Amino acid sequence: MEPAPAILVLEDGRTFRGHTYGAVGETFGEAVFSTGMTGYQETLTDPSYHRQVVVMTAPHVGNTGMNDDDPESSRIWVSGYVVRDPARLPSSWRSRRSLDDALRDQGVVGISGVDTRALTRHLRERGAMRVGISSVETDPDALRDRVLASSPMVGSDLAAEVTTPAPYVVPAVGEKRFTVAALDLGIKANTPRMLAERGVEVHVLPATASLDDIRAVGADGLFFSNGPGDPAATTSQVELLQGALAAGVPYFGICFGNQLFGRALGFGTYKLTYGHRGINQPVMDRTTGKVEVTAHNHGFAVDAPLDESTTTPFGEATVSHVCLNDDVVEGLELRDDAGALRAFSVQYHPEAAAGPHDAAYLFDRFTDLLEAAR
Template sequence: MSTPRPALLVLEDGRVFHGDAYGAEGQTFGEAVFNTGMTGYQETLTDPSYHRQIVVMTAPHVGNTGMNDEDPESRRIWVAGYVVRDPARRASNWRSLRSLDDELREQGVVGISGIDTRALTRHLRERGAMRAAISSTETDPQALLGRVRASAEMAGADLAAAVTTEQAYVVPARGTKRFTVAAVDLGIKTMTPHRMAERGIEVHVLPATASLADLQAVGDDGPDGLFFSNGPGDPAATTGQVELLQAALAEGIPYFGICFGNQLFGRALGFGTYKLKYGHRGINQPVMDRTTGKVEVTAHNHGFAVDAPLDGPTSTPYGEASVSHVCLNDDVVEGLELREAGGRLKAFSVQYHPEAAAGPHDAAYLFDRFVDLMAAQKEGQA
């Protein structure tokens, strides 16, 4: 077994970690964030919301089940870099086709192993997510630090165009088709349209640049509902999709948004957004659904949040908006809903991932809530 090449991880505040090259050798830059999931690394790596981020795994042992062709959440690995403490020496799983190390190398993902990820995670919790670099070609930490501080920040970044589909496509309904939904791909995960298809929804996935005309062209008489997906970047840097959503709300099209779709829904309703200190990333986050009082354990991947009041509804041009879900760890807004004056639900969104790939299935009911919303709209039009 060959001796691994040394590698450096340098944070923008000057903290340096020394380890071994893992995956592809080279140099990479991105925002350093940590993920607390104990499993699901393949889904994490292929989640487009991690575009331009260096992901630190808090679980110490990573890669033991290898990589397969069934679990990816998109067409490629999106993380800018990967940080693990103790990579598996051998992949062992009946579905495994190749090792994680080989897959990272094949896709050109630069990583580092053998560092104290616990110390790194504690540092990011105390100081906040920050720019960083991994390099197995640069041996001078100060030289690498200068490049880190000259690299792009996540705040102000509009990244949906970099991860969206180039062409529209359709995910057919399973069984009897009940509804047609236009899904704007801002970095969509494969499991999301799959969860809708399971409920009889034909999903037309549209590029992030979709116009109102593109939306109205979906289905025979326009879509029964509109969906905005998860995705990377700063919601405050996004304008086109906010305007599209406002136009759809004005027309009364039922809406459901996830993650980035929640942030853009907030902006469409007139709320602001802000960057969290270190974000929520993992599959063990407790959230309360304020409409039912139930507490769910949920999967998260977000570094920005909506700034909306928790203590009552807000009047908007489209109806009464209120916070429907809240994180029990820190009171961050985790969901919004929009109702008519009479109380009927018009649109809703959540900041977390009810498709749960990977993660618990506590929040799967939200797809049923979307079905009920579209059914109520159809009944009202009958």
């Protein structure tokens, strides 16, 4: 039996018709597209996608089902899901349920049978925008009215909606070398895992943690995770980071943690037209000249000069990584007067699962920083 009809309406009025996929109902969020051909389970469970409706550019989605080993958090975070041709049956020995069933069980409203290539081209030309998906509304104009009444991503402070409610510890694997306080702004499970594999005991703290909380766990270093929302709407975490930098605490930040690092150093942030999302984005590490294929999910970026250093109250800041597609800032470094590294961050996801793994060396760079600070 063919699924019930569903509609997708963008805030500019562009309408697509398809079929119900996942839960029956109605949902709203920011329409963004992801260019990955695999790793959809990790994308769905990445808290960075909170309040976003993800359009998959790959035409065939769901063929390996959903398993119990690969989620990056305890739930699916996307607000909605858009696919062209969903798999009729999952085919993987690891699969425990179909993607359609997982979306339905967790109340995630999706739509299938959509011309995702046309939708992606529209978002590339017009920019990411608010969207509604409904399998209960048949009038596009009525749905668009509700889209226009929904909250935009600009100005949204969302870390508190995705952070852990209580601190927890991920023990070091093997001999413990360091203790790191990791601020959970939407952390993925693989991040503390990769730190732990390098002998780091990771104390994951809520987004509301203070500098005293950092000190209380005996942290040798501070880490800020990825996460959703507008970095310009976040203030307390920026103040925390500035206090840690002033105290000489080594720092490593990923994605949202890169944007907040930029703000702590005095740089602004801005919204990209349609952002970077997917597992195939080329980035150059300017410290080595190496080009990495990297995983991304960000709609905001740091506004920092690419080819000159900036004097800050904490040291000299430079852009360490840059996107080769559009010259967006993809990493920052902070060095002292003697040129020694004090703190750094990247805009992309070096902990990427299901990959790529080109940037895993950054966790080694962090442990080297911790060792040098000791």
